[in-house]
Amino acid sequence: MRTNFRSEQLLDPNMRDAEHALRACVHCGFCTATCPTYVLLGDERDSPRGRIMLMQQMLESGSAPNEETVLHLDRCLSCLGCRSACPSGVDYAALIDQSRVYIEEQYARPLPERLFRNFILQVLTRPALFASLSVGARIFAPAVARLPGRLGSMARKALRSRPRPHLPLEGLEGGMRKVHWTFRGPETKNAKRFSGGGERDPRTLLLPGCVQRALAPEIDAAVIRVLSRDNKRVDTLGGSGCCGALAFHLGKAATAKVHAKAVIRACEASEESGAVDAVLISASGCTAFLKDYGKLFAGEPEWKSRAEEFTAKARDFVELVTPAAAPSQAAADAPVIAFHPPCSLQHGQRISGRGEALLRAAGFRLAAIPDAHLCCGSAGSYSLLQPEIAERLRAKKLDDIKSTGAAAIVSDNIGCLTHLAGELPVFHIAELLDWQHSRDRP
Numbered sequence: 368m369r370t371n372f373r374s375e376q377l378l379d380p381n382m383r384d385a386e387h388a389l390r391a392c393v394h395c396g397f398c399t400a401t402c403p404t405y406v407l408l409g410d411e412r413d414s415p416r417g418r419i420m421l422m423q424q425m426l427e428s429g430s431a432p433n434e435e436t437v438l439h440l441d442r443c444l445s446c447l448g449c450r451s452a453c454p455s456g457v458d459y460a461a462l463i464d465q466s467r468v469y470i471e472e473q474y475a476r477p478l479p480e481r482l483f484r485n486f487i488l489q490v491l492t493r494p495a496l497f498a499s500l501s502v503g504a505r506i507f508a509p510a511v512a513r514l515p516g517r518l519g520s521m522a523r524k525a526l527r528s529r530p531r532p533h534l535p536l537e538g539l540e541g542g543m544r545k546v547h548w549t550f551r552g553p554e555t556k557n558a559k560r561f562s563g564g565g566e567r568d569p570r571t572l573l574l575p576g577c578v579q580r581a582l583a584p585e586i587d588a589a590v591i592r593v594l595s596r597d598n599k600r601v602d603t604l605g606g607s608g609c610c611g612a613l614a615f616h617l618g619k620a621a622t623a624k625v626h627a628k629a630v631i632r633a634c635e636a637s638e639e640s641g642a643v644d645a646v647l648i649s650a651s652g653c654t655a656f657l658k659d660y661g662k663l664f665a666g667e668p669e670w671k672s673r674a675e676e677f678t679a680k681a682r683d684f685v686e687l688v689t690p691a692a693a694p695s696q697a698a699a700d701a702p703v704i705a706f707h708p709p710c711s712l713q714h715g716q717r718i719s720g721r722g723e724a725l726l727r728a729a730g731f732r733l734a735a736i737p738d739a740h741l742c743c744g745s746a747g748s749y750s751l752l753q754p755e756i757a758e759r760l761r762a763k764k765l766d767d768i769k770s771t772g773a774a775a776i777v778s779d780n781i782g783c784l785t786h787l788a789g790e791l792p793v794f795h796i797a798e799l800l801d802w803q804h805s806r807d808r809p
């Protein structure tokens with residue numbers, strides 16, 4: 368596709384990447400059928416192809432976008448299902464990321480919208496505050512459940528995310544192995560160390576993140592136990608905070624960079640006490656963003672280089688775990704579970720089938736979810752900003768999962784788990800791998 372950018376616009380490396388993506392698009396429309404918002408709303412402007420046209424007009428113009436453009440770009444989930452489907456290799460992420468930043472800089476959102484976006488950012492990136500508000504929401508549940516608008520939707524979501532039930536594991540007993548593991552080592556200044564033993568154990572830095580730390584700290588405990596059994600030394604890294612993904616997806620690139628720099632600095636400081644083999648954050652949405660740190664600092668050579676060094680070590684949980692060497696045979700009466708692959712795993716990081724393989728090797732029976740490539744509607748802060756579309760996508764995903772007869776939903780991302788909670792039990796994959804081996808139920 369032809370583009371008409373002025374040469375000075377292309378001095379910005381992010382704009383150059385966006386222009387490159389625009390030129391690659393041939394408007395074939397193969398991506399439309401994989402776009403959840405197009406499938407749901409049937410409006411070309413809510414399809415990848417339609418949005419690409421809107422983004423081209425907006426970015427080339429160099430002026431403030433109109434309301435209609437912002438509406439249709441805000442409705443994009445950034446799920447990147449379109450990128451996976453595109454035969455021309457259009458980097459849709461480069462386009463939508465640059466467009467979100469552009470809108471944030473050029474467009475004056477109505478005051479209530481600005482306040483709500485800032486509220487989300489301030490609350491969700493502060494685990495102590497978020498945890499307190501979640502507790503408050505549960506105490507005052509009857510009143511909170513009646514709150515109107517997006518605040519009410521946010522509160523109701525917090526209410527249905529707890530309690531997290533236990534999966535009946537009886538059917539798995541035939542395939543279980545007894546594994547002994549211990550935590551060992553001193554607690555360092557900003558890191559707690561755990562290890563399953565070994566000569567020179569691969570050292571993994573676990574970043575505690577923000578939302579998951581507040582909503583489900585038991586997930587990281589399970590992650591540590593699983594990796595320790597895998598003979599990996601795990602250091603949990605304090606002082607790193609939010610990875611910056613939330614701010615970035617709100618178009619606030621400067622805030623995202625502040626978070627990212629804090630994470631990179633904390634990891635570099637930790638490397639002074641020993642080489643780091645891998646950096647892990649146990650939410651696939653955050654991992655996808657860690658892997659993009661290099662792009663975040665395009666145009667800042669020193670930070671780009673530090674970011675790329677960091678990114679080379681970023682791993683998703685499912686990449687780090689070694690599948691059982693002697694796969695367990697699933698008992699005929701083992702519960703059937705549905706592995707919901709987050710978009711950030713299958714489209715963002717382009718990792719497919721790994722979570723399912725780990726679960727099968729551990730002796731679980733898996734259901735095949737129809738339309739598993741479609742987003743569940745969580746998409747970071749999307750479910751708070753676009754609750755109606757997010758609820759419709761959630762309902763479809765739950766219908767698809769329930770049609771398989773699955774007893775529980777398993778995923779790799781706290782956002783999906785929280786969004787899908789409420790009808791079937793939901794678990795992080797680390798919890799199932801942990802329980803399968805140790806039967807150590809929380």
Ligand code: SF4
Pocket residue numbers: 391392393394395396397398399415416449452453454455456457
């Ligand atoms: S993004 Fe790819 S699949 Fe979609 S219209 Fe453009 S070239 Fe075709």
Ligand code: SF4
Pocket residue numbers: 401402403404405413414415418442443444445446447448449450459
């Ligand atoms: S990122 Fe997802 S919602 Fe956005 S255009 Fe692509 S497929 Fe559609």
